[in-house]
Amino acid sequence: MAKSPEVEKPNKAFGWAARDSSGVLSPFNFSRRGCTLATGEKDVRFKVIYCGVCHSDLHMVKNDWGTSTYPLIPGHEIVGEVTEVGSKVQKFKVGDKVGVGGMVGACHSCDNCANNLENYCSKMILTYGAKYYDGTITYGGYSDTMVSDEHFVIHIPDNLPLDASAPLLCAGITVYSPLRFYGLDKPGMHVGVVGLGGLGHVAVKFAKAMEVKVTVISTSPNKKKETLEHLGADSFLVSKDQDQMQAAQGTLDGIIDTVSAQHPLLPLISLLKTQGKLVVVGAPEKPLELPVLPLLMGRKLLGGSCAGGMKETQEMIDFAAKHNITADIEIIPIDYVNTAMERLVKTDVRYRFVIDIGNTLKSSS
Amino acid sequence: MAKSPEEEHPQKAFGWAAKDSSGLLSPFHFSRRETGDGDVTIKILYCGVCHSDLHNVKNEWGFTMYPVVPGHEIVGTVTKTGKNVKKFKVGEQVGVGVLVDSCKRCESCQQDLENYCPQMIFTYNSFSQDGTKTYGGYSDIVVVDEHYVLRFPENLPPDAGAPLLCAGITVYSPMKYYGMTEPGKHLGVAGLGGLGHVAVKIGKAFGLKVTVISTSPKKEDEAINRLGADSFLVSSDPAKMKAAINTMDYIIDTVSAVHPLAPLISLLKLNGKLITVGLPEKPLELPIFPLVLGRKLVGGSDVGGIKETQEMLDFCAKHGITADIELIKMGDINTAMERLAKSDVKYRFVIDVANSLSQ
Numbered sequence: 001m002a003k004s005p006e007v008e009k010p011n012k013a014f015g016w017a018a019r020d021s022s023g024v025l026s027p028f029n030f031s032r033r034g035c036t037l038a039t040g041e042k043d044v045r046f047k048v049i050y051c052g053v054c055h056s057d058l059h060m061v062k063n064d065w066g067t068s069t070y071p072l073i074p075g076h077e078i079v080g081e082v083t084e085v086g087s088k089v090q091k092f093k094v095g096d097k098v099g100v101g102g103m104v105g106a107c108h109s110c111d112n113c114a115n116n117l118e119n120y121c122s123k124m125i126l127t128y129g130a131k132y133y134d135g136t137i138t139y140g141g142y143s144d145t146m147v148s149d150e151h152f153v154i155h156i157p158d159n160l161p162l163d164a165s166a167p168l169l170c171a172g173i174t175v176y177s178p179l180r181f182y183g184l185d186k187p188g189m190h191v192g193v194v195g196l197g198g199l200g201h202v203a204v205k206f207a208k209a210m211e212v213k214v215t216v217i218s219t220s221p222n223k224k225k226e227t228l229e230h231l232g233a234d235s236f237l238v239s240k241d242q243d244q245m246q247a248a249q250g251t252l253d254g255i256i257d258t259v260s261a262q263h264p265l266l267p268l269i270s271l272l273k274t275q276g277k278l279v280v281v282g283a284p285e286k287p288l289e290l291p292v293l294p295l296l297m298g299r300k301l302l303g304g305s306c307a308g309g310m311k312e313t314q315e316m317i318d319f320a321a322k323h324n325i326t327a328d329i330e331i332i333p334i335d336y337v338n339t340a341m342e343r344l345v346k347t348d349v350r351y352r353f354v355i356d357i358g359n360t361l362k363s364s365s
Numbered sequence: 366m367a368k369s370p371e372e373e374h375p376q377k378a379f380g381w382a383a384k385d386s387s388g389l390l391s392p393f394h395f396s397r398r399e400t401g402d403g404d405v406t407i408k409i410l411y412c413g414v415c416h417s418d419l420h421n422v423k424n425e426w427g428f429t430m431y432p433v434v435p436g437h438e439i440v441g442t443v444t445k446t447g448k449n450v451k452k453f454k455v456g457e458q459v460g461v462g463v464l465v466d467s468c469k470r471c472e473s474c475q476q477d478l479e480n481y482c483p484q485m486i487f488t489y490n491s492f493s494q495d496g497t498k499t500y501g502g503y504s505d506i507v508v509v510d511e512h513y514v515l516r517f518p519e520n521l522p523p524d525a526g527a528p529l530l531c532a533g534i535t536v537y538s539p540m541k542y543y544g545m546t547e548p549g550k551h552l553g554v555a556g557l558g559g560l561g562h563v564a565v566k567i568g569k570a571f572g573l574k575v576t577v578i579s580t581s582p583k584k585e586d587e588a589i590n591r592l593g594a595d596s597f598l599v600s601s602d603p604a605k606m607k608a609a610i611n612t613m614d615y616i617i618d619t620v621s622a623v624h625p626l627a628p629l630i631s632l633l634k635l636n637g638k639l640i641t642v643g644l645p646e647k648p649l650e651l652p653i654f655p656l657v658l659g660r661k662l663v664g665g666s667d668v669g670g671i672k673e674t675q676e677m678l679d680f681c682a683k684h685g686i687t688a689d690i691e692l693i694k695m696g697d698i699n700t701a702m703e704r705l706a707k708s709d710v711k712y713r714f715v716i717d718v719a720n721s722l723s724q
Contacts, residue, residue: 112635120635120660181660266648274473274481283657290626290651292641295665299481299542302663304656 005030005071008136011045014363015143016334017071023061025337028071029363030139032147034084041086044153046098048361051141052077052167052327053337053353055198055260058344060129064285068129075141075355076102076127077169079162089150097156099317101169102127102307104138104152116311118152142337144361154314157321164326167198167352168317170307171327175203175256176316177308178279179210184254187211192255192271193233196223199258199281201351202327204231207256209323215252217268226350230328239267250274250298258282266291269300278302327352333360370395370432373497376406379724380504381695382432383422390422390698392724393432395500397508398493404508405453406445407461409722412502413438413528413688414698414714416559416621417644419705421490425646430490436502436716437463437488438530440523450511458523460515460678461507462530463488463668465499469512477672479513503698505722515675518682525687528559528713529678531668532688536564536617537677538669539640540571545615548572553616553632555600557584557592560619560642562712563688565592568617570684576613578629587711591689600628611635619643627652630661637661688713694721 002008009031017028035043057074059065079099082092092098105125106118113121125132127148128140156165179185190213193203200216204227207214214233216223224236237244245267252271260282268278269291280302290302308316320326328351332340340353355361367373374396382393400406418435420426439461443453453459467474467482474482486493489501500507515530517523540546548571554564555578565588568575576596577588585597598609606628613632621643629639630652641663655661669677681687689712693701701714716722 117635120658265651274478280653280657282653284653287627287650287652289648290663291648292643292645292665295641295663296644296667297481297665299478299539299666300664301543302651302656303661304653304658305660306657 007031010034011145013139013143013145014361015073015139016337016361017073018061019071021063021068023058023341025061025142028073030073032145035086035147040147041088042149042151043086043147044082044089044092044098044150045084045145045147046080046082047358048078048080048141048144048146049358050079050163050166051075051355051357052170053340053344053355054170055344056170058341061341069137072129073139073142074128075143076100077166077171078127078141078146079156079166079169080146091150092153097158097162099154099156099166099169100127100141100146100148100152101154101173101313104148105133116309118309119307142334142355142357144357144363152310154317157318160317160321161326163331163354163356164329165317165320166354167202167327167329168320169313171198171202171352172206172320173308173313173316174281174305175199175258176206176319177312178256178281178305179203179206180312181305182254182277182279182303184256184277184279185210185212189213189253190215190251192217192252193258194218194255194268195258195282196227196351197258197347198327198352201231202325203256203258204233205325208232209319209325215248217255217271245271252276254279256281260284262286262288265289265302266294269294272298272300274298276300280304329354331356335360372396374398376506376508378500378504378506379722380434380500381698382434384432386424386429388419388422388702390503390702393434395434397506398495400445400447400508402447402449403510403512404447405443405450405459405511405514406506406508407439407441407459407514408444408506408719409439409441409502409504410719411440411524411527412436412716412718413531414701414705414716415528415531416705417531419702422702428490430498433490434500434503435489436504437461438527438532439488439502439507440517440527440530441507444506452511452516453514458517458519460517460527460530461488461502461509461513462515462534462674465509465513466494477670479670480668503695503716503718505718513671515671515678518678521678521682522687524692524715524717525690526681527715528563528688528690529681530674532559532563532713533567533681534669534674534677535642535666536560536619537567537680538673539617539642539664539666540567541673542666543615543638543640543664545638545640546571546573549574550614551576551612553578553598553613553629554594554619555616555629556619556643557588557712558619558708559688559713562592563686564617564619565594566686569593570680570686578616578632606632613637616640617642621645623647623649625650626663627655630655633659633661635659639663641665690715692717696721
């Protein structure tokens with residue numbers, strides 16, 4: 001008979017979990033593996049200090065994608081301080097500031113893994129809600145401690161504030177990777193960012209640091225001032241304003257589209273210059289309509305991207321540290337998390353909630 | 366008052382034109398401009414029948430200006446050259462493809478991408494710089510700015526080589542641009558018609574493994590034994606499609622009918638590229654999740670610039686690549702169009718203009 005979450009592993013742990021697809025989170029006692037057993041010799045154990053609330057967490061607690069198993073502890077923008085390392089760990093020591101993002105395992109033998117693309121490995125293991133090598137379910141960062149194989153742990157440079165850098169572990173890499181892969185990172189280029197939420201606002205900051213001119217494309221005119229003055233975007237397009245969109249046709253080398261809701265692609269494709277690239281990182285559930293003629297006539301492309309490999313994630317964090325890029329966050333105590341989820345549904349946050357785990361997640365025992 | 370097609374230019378010309386959206390072609394007298402200083406006049410020998418010609422004569426895209434003389438896969442010989450012409454001499458064999466002019470100044474033109482110039486002028490059914498309409502290759506002569514004329518390689522047969530001027534460049538250009546030419550990689554070609562069969566040949570010449578993806582099982586023998594494809598995938602067979610998931614590095618999608626993209630996207634490996642060169646009338650359904658999870662892309666491409674078209678012709682000459690054609694007389698064009706609508710041709714009709722176009 002399978003052991004209960006509390007006893008299946010040697011070290012007690014405490015977090016908040018969703019129990020069903022209502023998505024409501026509540027205190028949950030469970031356990032984590034240790035670093036002292038043979039299987040833990042490459043593990044890094046750390047005390048969680050902050051954890052970002054990603055929109056994927058919301059999808060998962062509510063089982064929007066149909067893949068959730070309960071109880072589910074979300075959280076894959078996890079930062080903290082190392083408390084223990086396994087005997088074969090080489091990259092980390094006790095006291096290091098570290099982070100874990102969207103994955104905690106991969107096969108290490110396929111082409112993707114060999115090319116530092118663990119995120120595309122067919123056996124990649126998600127940080128939460130997935131089956132680990134030992135058959136147990138992974139639990140995420142809305143918890144007091146975290147254990148991960150060192151391969152999937154990131155160094156957080158000293159000059160990055162832990163709270164505001166947590167979201168980079170998912171939001172950051174999700175936009176950084178395609179800016180690089182699709183070549184939208186050359187100084188002087190003009191890139192559009194569609195949607196100004198967790199992903200979008202970080203995309204603006206990275207692109208600006210790459211000396212790219214940035215236009216934010218949004219349905220909400222009231223975000224304009226903030227976008228230009230605070231985030232540093234060069235211009236703002238209201239996507240529902242036909243005149244503005246028309247005037248901007250053929251001006252963008254690329255677009256990072258962070259919008260998950262169903263939305264029309266034709267207006268975005270029209271904004272692209274010849275040979276422009278529309279990159280989708282949001283994941284609408286249903287197919288979108290692709291107008292083929294505009295793609296052909298301008299030799300344009302539409303490509304996807306999903307997070308990034310470990311090497312690139314470290315590169316992204318180091319880039320962020322060099323350019324002082326962090327997320328704009330609202331720090332919340334753990335017992336606010338259900339309210340935060342409700343506000344997230346309405347995109348009522350500028351621009352990421354981050355849970356103050358270290359100060360507010362305390363086991364009642 | 367605007368002059369009639371016969372009178373608007375000094376050189377008499379004769380061809381076949383469609384006069385209305387029935388698409389039926391019939392004899393048509395018109396005229397061509399004087400051979401300008403930078404122009405060559407070409408006596409047309411052969412002209413391929415591209416599926417776009419069919420779409421145009423029937424006004425399926427809604428922008429046909431009748432009367433329309435189609436034809437943009439033209440091979441002929443130079444009969445006159447303007448005084449500034451440097452690239453060609455009288456008697457040389459040349460080709461004309463899909464475009465006959467562009468602005469020559471914009472970024473696209475400067476990058477040898479005249480086909481993407483916003484002021485690009487099509488070989489037929491466009492307005493020339495002088496405001497008169499362009500007429501295509503289902504005719505006896507054509508006058509073209511030398512910049513847009515291709516040198517037709519001597520060792521390419523002019524009849525079987527004519528379709529390369531549209532079909533050939535349409536598949537060659539994206540294969541180069543999207544990096545689909547790495548020997549040993551696996552190319553899928555969706556649709557086995559004028560474009561598809563040339564894509565198979567060019568793919569093999571690049572050293573790729575080629576799989577034809579088609580709804581018609583009866584094309585398999587031909588695809589493998591005659592065209593040289595390595596394998597054949599029946600897209601309407603769910604089991605075969607499932608077995609082929611995640612096996613292709615690239616796919617050229619030549620299909621013009623509205624068709625689902627999801628099955629094709631699933632055939633691609635990580636970082637796979639699906640390039641559409643067919644022109645469906647309506648938007649296609651595009652599932653986003655597979656693109657995101659596999660970092661895959663869907664890209665478009667539209668013929669190619671003049672420099673690249675020449676490069677393609679020279680590549681085909683080097684590798685002995687021509688289209689598989691059915692040579693027809695001008696008088697049979699309407700029957701050919703009917704058969705083309707049913708994809709009843711292996712794989713391109715070519716009009717023997719010089720021998721069958723008579724007034």
